[in-house]
Amino acid sequence: MDTSALATSYSAELPAWLRDELADVPEFLETDEDRMALVHRLADRNFREKTGGPFAALVVETETGRIVSAGVNLVLASNLSAAHAEVVALSLAQTRVGTWDLGAEGAPARELVVNWRPCAQCYGATLWSGVKRAVIAGDGPELEELTHFDEGPVRDDWQAQLEQRGLQIELNVLRDEAIEVFRAYGESIATGDSLVYNARGTAENG
Amino acid sequence: MDTSALATSYSAELPAWLRDELADVPEFLETDEDRMALVHRLADRNFREKTGGPFAALVVETETGRIVSAGVNLVLASNLSAAHAEVVALSLAQTRVGTWDLGAEGAPARELVVNWRPCAQCYGATLWSGVKRAVIAGDGPELEELTHFDEGPVRDDWQAQLEQRGLQIELNVLRDEAIEVFRAYGESIATGDSLVYNARGTAENG
Structure with missing residues (x-):
């Protein structure tokens, strides 16, 4: 076959606004609430900037609170459905x-901070990443009800399964504030300002 | 915070050998078995080349058999645990x-061809990608037994859940041949030639 038409690499890049947003943030975020408040702020801005859905996550050093990375949903910006x-x-x-391996020996213990229970994909991705702890704003039907995103088939015992594999789970951290972001996003769909992109029916550009 | 230390993009790139390997392959692969045979060949070569685990996948246009993309596990090569x-x-x-959205309206129906039931992460990733069909060499305990990889907590009704969401699942295509690759990989671990990278305990380089 002619292999020149194949893609041989893929990449995703943070939007410029996110780096600007982080410039004002302290390098260390002491409490779970401090960390989650930043996640909510990024999630809210992400959908308003139209770079993706109302979802954000941080990797943080558990002990010190040092921010290792910040991510937002980049499905729309990167054209990659995996870029949650x-x-x-x-x-x-x-x-x-x-x-x-973010849990490599000798490295500081690291955690994922995220604004809802991970979907069917990110559930496994969290497990394989090596983080030792996950701080999660909430779980339950509110996300799907307010945003119309499908979270996919996750095991009912999702939390116990992660705990059995050595992850500590901290659930319900600034839960109401998470819902506020989803509600604002839901309103922006209703007014036609945002796209729920797990509906199929888009057009291709290439 | 000083944002200059943050990573702002990530990427994964196919190894050079894969492009070479595909040069001899026809552009259209007619049957499920033709497609799976290529997947097995790539999976086998991937661990021998030390670019990742014994796993490969294709995206193919279901009707024509045209190869849209070829992937192998690039966890080791890319340093990304999600790069299954x-x-x-x-x-x-x-x-x-x-x-x-690989299932976008007006586009040819596309399928994923892969050499075992997707793990807890790739299960969701398959669902979000828009493929309409998944051709899977097999499921069951053989993969974990022979390779020592952990596939993670997947729902027992994983197949029905995908089918309910509109994916057609074709299971047990060249299953024995899949197991042969896993067995060869298992032997290469035993002799110290390969690394099972979901064990924790690696060192960081940065």
């Missing part, structure tokens, strides 16, 4: 530290 | 066609 906030944050953290 | 064969093949296909 969790995958973006985990991939950027791995790129920065130079290993696929 | 399925995510690589789906991401490369999306990069080539220029949309995150």
Whole structure:
């Protein structure tokens, strides 16, 4: 076959606004609430900037609160359906530290901070990344109801399964504030300002 | 914070050997078996070349058999734990066609061809990609037993869940041949020639 038409690499890049947004943030975020408040701020701005859905995530050093990476959902910006906030944050953290294993021996323990229970894909991605802890704003039907995103088939015992594999789960951190962001996004869909991109029926540009 | 230390993009790139390997392959692969035979060949070569685990995947146009993308597990080569064969093949296909939705209206129906039931991450990634069909060499405990990879917590009704969401699943295509690759990989671990990289305990380089 003629292999010249094949894509041989893929990439995703943070939008410029995110770096600007982080410039004002302290390098260390002490509490779970401090960390989650930043996640909510990024999630809210992400959909308003039209770079993706209302989702954001951080990788943070658990002990010190040092921000290792910040990610937002980049599906629309990157054309990659896998570029959910969790995958973006985990991939950027791995790129920065130079290993696929964020739980590598001798490294500071790291955690994922994210504004809802991971979807059917990011659930596994979190597990394979090596983070030792996940701080999650909430779970339950509100996300799907307010945003119309499908979270996919996740096991009912999702939390126990992660805990059995050594992840500590901190659930319900600034949960109401997460819902506020989803509600604002839902309103922006209703007025036609945002796109729910797991509906199929888009056109291709190439 | 000083944002200059943050990674702002991540990427994965196919190894040079894969492009060479594809040069001899016909542009259209008619049957499921033709497609899977190529997947097995790439999976086998991937671990021998030390670019990743014994896993490969294709995105193919179901009707014509045209190869849209080819991916292999690039966790080791890219330092990204999410760069499993399925995510690589789906991401490369999306990069080539220029949309995150491989099931976009007006586009030819596309399928994922992969050498075992997707893990807890790739299960969701397959669903979000827009492919309409998945051709899977097999499922069951053999993969974990022979390769020592952990496939993670997937729902017991994984197939029905995908079918309910409109994916056609073709299971058990060249299953024995899949197991042969896993067995060869298992032997290369035993002799110290390969690394099972979901064990934690690596060192960081940065």
